[in-house]
Amino acid sequence: MSDATIPTNPRARKRAEGRYGKIGKALDELDDRLGVAKGGRTFMDKIFPDHWSFMLGEIALYSFVILLVTGVFLTFYFVPSSAVVIYHGSYLPLDGQRVTQAFESTVNISFKVRGGLLMRQMHHWACDIFVGSLVVHMARVFFTGAFRKPRELNWTVGLTLLILAIANGFLGYSLPDDLVSGTGIRITYSIVLSIPFVGSYLAFWVFGGNFPGTATIPRFFILHVLIVPLIILGLVGAHLFLLVRQKHTQFPGKGKTEKNVVGSPMFPVFIAKTTGFLFIVGGVTALLASFAQINPIWQFGQYQASRISYAVQPDWYMGFLDGALRIFPSWEFTGFGHTWPLEIFIPAVLFPGILFNVAYAWPLIERKFTGDNEMHNLLDRPRDRPKRTAIGASVLALLAMLFIASSTDVIANFFHVSLQTVVWAMRVLVIVSPLIAYPLTYKICLELQGIKRGGKRKTPNVVSRSVEGEYIATPTPAYHADEEHELTAVPLPTFIDEESETPRESGVRTVER
Amino acid sequence: MTSTFLRRAVLLAAIGLFAAGPVVLFMGPANASNYNPSQTTRKNAGTPNSSIVVKNSSGVVIKYGNKYITYTSPPSKLDKLGQALFMENCASCHGAQANGFPASGAAGAYPDLVGLGPATIDFWVDSGRMPDKDTAAVEASRRQPALTPAQAEAVAAWVNSLSPSPGYPDIPTPHLNRANEASGAALFALNCAACHTIEGDGDALAYSTFAPSLRHIPAFQVVEAIRTGPGNMPRFTGNLSDQQVDDIVKYVTTEIQHPENPGGFGLGGLGPVAEGFVGLLLGVGFLVLICYWIGDRS
Numbered sequence: 164m165s166d167a168t169i170p171t172n173p174r175a176r177k178r179a180e181g182r183y184g185k186i187g188k189a190l191d192e193l194d195d196r197l198g199v200a201k202g203g204r205t206f207m208d209k210i211f212p213d214h215w216s217f218m219l220g221e222i223a224l225y226s227f228v229i230l231l232v233t234g235v236f237l238t239f240y241f242v243p244s245s246a247v248v249i250y251h252g253s254y255l256p257l258d259g260q261r262v263t264q265a266f267e268s269t270v271n272i273s274f275k276v277r278g279g280l281l282m283r284q285m286h287h288w289a290c291d292i293f294v295g296s297l298v299v300h301m302a303r304v305f306f307t308g309a310f311r312k313p314r315e316l317n318w319t320v321g322l323t324l325l326i327l328a329i330a331n332g333f334l335g336y337s338l339p340d341d342l343v344s345g346t347g348i349r350i351t352y353s354i355v356l357s358i359p360f361v362g363s364y365l366a367f368w369v370f371g372g373n374f375p376g377t378a379t380i381p382r383f384f385i386l387h388v389l390i391v392p393l394i395i396l397g398l399v400g401a402h403l404f405l406l407v408r409q410k411h412t413q414f415p416g417k418g419k420t421e422k423n424v425v426g427s428p429m430f431p432v433f434i435a436k437t438t439g440f441l442f443i444v445g446g447v448t449a450l451l452a453s454f455a456q457i458n459p460i461w462q463f464g465q466y467q468a469s470r471i472s473y474a475v476q477p478d479w480y481m482g483f484l485d486g487a488l489r490i491f492p493s494w495e496f497t498g499f500g501h502t503w504p505l506e507i508f509i510p511a512v513l514f515p516g517i518l519f520n521v522a523y524a525w526p527l528i529e530r531k532f533t534g535d536n537e538m539h540n541l542l543d544r545p546r547d548r549p550k551r552t553a554i555g556a557s558v559l560a561l562l563a564m565l566f567i568a569s570s571t572d573v574i575a576n577f578f579h580v581s582l583q584t585v586v587w588a589m590r591v592l593v594i595v596s597p598l599i600a601y602p603l604t605y606k607i608c609l610e611l612q613g614i615k616r617g618g619k620r621k622t623p624n625v626v627s628r629s630v631e632g633e634y635i636a637t638p639t640p641a642y643h644a645d646e647e648h649e650l651t652a653v654p655l656p657t658f659i660d661e662e663s664e665t666p667r668e669s670g671v672r673t674v675e676r
Numbered sequence: 677m678t679s680t681f682l683r684r685a686v687l688l689a690a691i692g693l694f695a696a697g698p699v700v701l702f703m704g705p706a707n708a709s710n711y712n713p714s715q716t717t718r719k720n721a722g723t724p725n726s727s728i729v730v731k732n733s734s735g736v737v738i739k740y741g742n743k744y745i746t747y748t749s750p751p752s753k754l755d756k757l758g759q760a761l762f763m764e765n766c767a768s769c770h771g772a773q774a775n776g777f778p779a780s781g782a783a784g785a786y787p788d789l790v791g792l793g794p795a796t797i798d799f800w801v802d803s804g805r806m807p808d809k810d811t812a813a814v815e816a817s818r819r820q821p822a823l824t825p826a827q828a829e830a831v832a833a834w835v836n837s838l839s840p841s842p843g844y845p846d847i848p849t850p851h852l853n854r855a856n857e858a859s860g861a862a863l864f865a866l867n868c869a870a871c872h873t874i875e876g877d878g879d880a881l882a883y884s885t886f887a888p889s890l891r892h893i894p895a896f897q898v899v900e901a902i903r904t905g906p907g908n909m910p911r912f913t914g915n916l917s918d919q920q921v922d923d924i925v926k927y928v929t930t931e932i933q934h935p936e937n938p939g940g941f942g943l944g945g946l947g948p949v950a951e952g953f954v955g956l957l958l959g960v961g962f963l964v965l966i967c968y969w970i971g972d973r974s
Binding site: 258284343440459478566569570576 | 958
């Protein structure tokens with residue numbers, strides 16, 4: 164009797180296995196025990212709006228993954244200690260020098276550990292890319308108004324992530340204890356010292372005594388590899404949870420309203436794209452690490468307080484602070500029994516403090532000025548909010564100028580001009596360029612608003628020859644994504660939405676929020 | 677009404693203060709106006725401790741030094757050639773007696789060369805800095821030399837013959853096979869990196885002076901520069917022994933001039949500036965392009 168129920172031909176056997184084959188059967192087994200089907204279905208049907216600029220945050224996410232993986236590898240070999248040893252390794256010019264274990268182990272990672280230099284360089288490049296993509300992602304969120312209600316909290320989380328990323332980048336940069344990073348710690352120590360009233364206490368508390376102490380490297384190590392990454396990881400989770408919970412924003416367009424989400428489902432479209440992107444980010448990082456040398460600490464040598472190299476700059480994301488320090492006039496006075504180093508306090512403490520606090524408060528500030536208390540799931544085109552775009556552009560201009568100012572000496576040497584001339588030029592540019600950027604951006608936005616089909620892809624003309632020999636150019640229709648749409652979405656009755664259920668493009672779906 | 681006025685006034689005052697700071701600084705004392713970094717009349721660098729001393733028949737030291745560096749006096753038979761070359765190339769500024777008095781022009785406008793020692797003359801001529809092509813520049817820069825090494829030696833020989841007692845140091849020959857590169861690296865970081873940078877690329881210093889790049893400098897010129905202190909550079913005599921100078925020269929001519937760069941392209945040795953540009957433009961820029969490629973446009 165059982166013979167009768169076992170299908171013998173392959174097609175019938177496949178039919179008996181069910182629609183999804185062996186994998187479907189295995190998932191069925193899982194669902195019977197854990198009940199994952201319902202949640203899994205919702206997750207796989209999660210809709211992500213498609214736009215290239217929505218993928219910028221993913222660069223940051225995946226470079227963070229690379230940082231974690233390569234970082235774990237590096238911790239296997241790095242010795243976070245300031246204990247002095249005599250170097251007898253494979254790099255001859257350092258042979259017999261007194262170095263700290265932190266420095267020695269980093270040189271050993273580069274020259275002795277198999278694949279160590281590649282891992283070190285991938286870690287460092289991934290860090291540069293991580294912070295860079297965070298800034299680009301943040302600019303996208305700012306210029307499109309994605310931070311507005313109800314996403315103010317996620318803006319705050321994201322900004323905290325940026326600050327933590329910069330801080331952790333600095334901590335990691337300091338760990339090898341080489342000549343360049345030691346100079347960086349020295350500058351940071353002085354910046355902490357410059358804070359009025361509490362500076363000296365704070366510096367002793369953070370660095371465990373006077374500079375250069377032996378406590379710095381172990382402390383920075385545990386902060387760099389455990390505490391800060393843990394906070395970053397937690398906040399990344401919160402960031403993504405809020406994203407899923409509040410659903411992603413979308414640009415206005417045909418069929419897109421404040422009440423719906425139009426895009427690709429998690430499975431199979433989005434997951435394929437995003438997984439591919441993970442490997443692309445990893446590949447680009449590995450290519451950079453293979454072909455471009457970064458932070459060759461063996462050329463710098465061990466940091467000692469008596470040694471100094473000229474032309475020392477921090478990593479790029481700290482460049483704006485270094486630039487501000489370099490070009491700020493030497494305002495220092497003595498009074499009330501103390502030295503008041505305003506030349507350090509204003510550019511290195513007050514300025515970033517104001518900058519980041521204004522950034523935190525920006526959603527509130529904008530709401531106060533516009534009086535806009537509505538929910539916003541549709542994004543702005545930057546040109547349609549010229550004032551906000553202009554403010555963002557002028558802040559970016561200011562930061563870019565400060566970044567350039569962090570290499571005053573390199574510029575002076577390269578162009579054979581006086582260092583003083585460069586410093587003064589940068590002082591003027593830092594003040595002038597935001598003032599130029601604002602009206603320029605504002606005007607460009609207004610002009611762009613007036614351009615029909617501005618920023619759209621051109622379509623080809625089909626030229627045909629008629630029987631009489633006449634040539635006729637017929638424009639082909641616009642690309643689907645570029646079709647003219649009403650920017651302010653008209654509220655549609657719900658039944659019309661349900662009518663247009665059929666996907667207009669393969670892989671695109673519309674769901675309720 | 678009043679609050680608007682008050683707010684505007686405060687805003688204007690803040691902007692005014694911000695703008696006033698640089699203006700005040702512009703009007704500050706120009707305390708560096710009479711600073712002349714090109715003044716290099718450092719006479720007689722002395723004879724360091726030497727285990728080798730060779731004198732000629734009339735008792736003048738023609739060779740001294742030790743197993744690390746030997747200093748050789750240019751032979752006096754070159755004097756006549758040197759005088760001719762000097763008259764042709766140098767006398768219009770330094771004067772016919774090399775004492776800084778040109779035939780026409782103010783006294784003291786040009787350095788007095790008598791008694792500076794052969795190494796100084798040899799360095800300036802052989803590195804192409806003299807004869808000066810751009811007298812308006814604050815600091816002479818390295819150029820294609822106008823005279824051959826033998827001619828430079830001849831000029832040094834004639835100028836040295838002018839002083840009653842011979843000037844030092846003589847023209848050095850470092851023996852790099854006896855040098856310790858590791859010791860040189862440490863000494864370089866301590867004594868040289870503060871201006872020439874730790875990677876030896878050189879950099880701009882204050883008031884249009886600069887520390888030149890060390891990438892293409894022959895070994896004997898590195899010794900000459902250390903021992904004579906050309907231009908703005910300090911003269912290292914007592915605090916560095918010949919052995920230590922030899923070590924530094926070894927490090928400069930190997931690791932600085934031919935860095936290994938096992939990690940890939942060296943990115944010009946510019947450090948985090950170049951790394952930042954590469955990371956942002958190539959790294960982030962390329963990934964953003966990929967976003968644009970695989971993402972949708974709406």
